Amino acid sequence: MRSSEQQVERARDVPTGQAPLWKKYKSYDVAVDRHQDDMATEIKLCSFARPHMRVFHCTWWSFFVAFFVWFAITPLLPEIQDDLNLTKQEIWSSSIAGVGSTIAVRFLLGPLCDKYGARLLYLIILCSSSVPAALTGLVNSAEGLIILRFFIGIAGGSFVMCQYWSSVTFAKEIVGTANAIVAGWGNLGAGMTNLIVGSILFPMFRSIFDGDTEKAWRTVCVVPAFVAFTTGIIVYFISDDCPKGNYSELKRNGAMKEVSASMSFVKGCANYNTWLLFIQYAICFGVELTMNNAAAEYFRGEFDLTNESAGAIASLFGWMNLFARGIGGHISDMANAKWGMPGRLWAQTILLAFEGAFVLVFANTKSLAGAILVMVLFSVFVQAAEGTSFGIVPYVDPPNTGSISGIVGAGGNVGAVGFGMAFRQLDRNKDALTIMGATVLVFSILSLFMVIEGHDSVFFRNCGKKAEEEDEEMLQVETSS
Structure with a gap:
């Protein structure tokens, strides 16, 4: 490194006349950007080294387990409905409660x-949600089912920690890809739940109880509850809040300012881009949550399939998270590299428009094979659009990324409640799907109207001072002093 570059490096890391700021790790397993608080500029998927790649794997796995416990009851609903003599409306009311409770939790967790980082909050949410999941066997009425799923729904709040933790660990150049991969692999838990609980664990427990389906569904949710509880504890002790260490350590050593959670929330709410992303996340992640609850029932009713077969097919929707959300995030990063922020915004709009179109095609597909194919295609666009959404979030207001992630994430659950009401109230699933597809198409254009400070927008250039210019000015002041 040349002498001048070394001076710039020191100027960025250490204020003039002060000792170097404390940090836990002096070297890293990945390349980092010292100017972005030691955030990683590369992703080594096969590494589990602390802090960066340990965070990467801990956050996607924790979110995966949260989905596992959150939707474990979904493939069991037909058996629960029969044994407790529940109506379709009562089942959908429980599903709405399961995604609705997450709204307030996400607003709070952001x-x-x-203030506290993601690690502690993962511990609290995973351990707390595991308790009602383990009590599934005590349900004896529609009211009991609604209350149970309401409290299990707090597991969905873990999405906020997932995206926040990744956003403070990976540099802006690759944060879209990183956010998308960890969220996509986490969302994969929904598809795996249909397969693991509906097609493997439930039949196994039914066999253990000599064909008694009621005993099977009353006990099987103990498995995901145990996994969630142990995951929360293990992740807390083996990971770090951010590349430089844990927030408590950084604050104690004067390397991090105390954050006001209320002020962070107020600033996040005051940015109108937050609410445009809130709506757009409602029409992608909201669609995914709705399909997690509706897909198995749709294929069972429309094509006269068994519960196991319908659950296995429905799991394909979630399986697309293995790669689709990551692709969306990578598209966002590539578009940003070539066209700047307008590239990210156009990518968001185009993927949402394709999503809406495929929902409408799915609603009108009559053959089983065709319905499966179209569902897979529209799932790809749903999850890719989720990836582009959180390729934009870290740019909106970086110091308040947690609050903005929470608000935008809550939008997904608001969308799920709205679309869930359509499935609950309408007699034909086709009508609910048509409303969902049309809504996506209408609101897909909102991203074109985002104006993020320091970046070009689709219709305007130089929206405020560029972040790079501000950073360079700061360096010139520090080095000259």
């Missing part, structure tokens, strides 16, 4: 991430 600013708490800015």
Whole structure:
């Protein structure tokens, strides 16, 4: 490194006349950007080294387990409905409660991430949600099912920690890809749940109880509850809040300022881009949550399939998370590299438009093979659009990323509640799907109207001072002093 570059490096890391700021790790297993708080500029998927790649794997796995416990009951609903003599409306009311409770939790967890970090909050959410999941066997009425799923729904709040933790670990150049991969692999838990609980664990427990389906569904959810509880504890002890260490350590050593959770939330709410992303996340992640609850029932009713077969087919929707959300994030990063922020915004709009179109095609597909194919295609666009959404979030207001992630994430659950109401109230699933597809198409254009400070927009250039210019000015002041 040349002498001048070394001076710039020191100027960025250490204020003039002060000792170097404390940090836990002096070297890293991945390349980092010292100017972005030691965030990683590369992703080594096969590494589990602390802190960066340990965070990467801990956050996607924790979110995967959260989905596992959150939707474990979904493939069991036909058996629960029969044994408790519940109506379609009562089942959908429980599903709405399961995604609705997450709205408030996500609003709350966003600013708490800015203050406490993701690690502690993962511990609290995973361990707390495992308790009602383990009590599934005590349900004896529609009201009991609704209350149970309401409290299990707090597991869905873990999405906020997932995206926040990744956003403070990976540099802006690759944060879209990183956010998308960890969220996509986490969302894969929904598809795996249909397969693991519906097609493997439930038949196994039914066999253990000599064909008694009621005993099977009353006990099987103990498995995901145990996995969630142990995951929360293990992840807390083996990972770090950010590349430089844990927030408590950084604050104690004067390397991090105390954050006001309430002020972070207020600033996140005050940015109108937050609410445009809130709506757009409602029409992608909201669609995914709705399909997690509706897909198995749709294929069972429309094509006269068994519960096991319908569950296996429905799991394909979630399986696309293995790669689709990651692709969306990577597209966002590539578009940003070539066209700047307008590239990210156009990518978001185009993927949402294709999503809406494929929902409408799915609603009108009559053959089983065709319905499966179209569902897979529209799932790809749903999850890719989720990836582009959180390729934009870290740019909106970086110091308040946690609050903004929480608000935008809550939008997904608001969408799920709205679309869930359509499935609950309408007699034909086709009508609910048509409303869902049309809604996606209408709101897909909102990203074109985002104006993020320091970046070009689709219709305007130089929206405020560029972040790079501000950084360079700061360096010139520090080096000259």
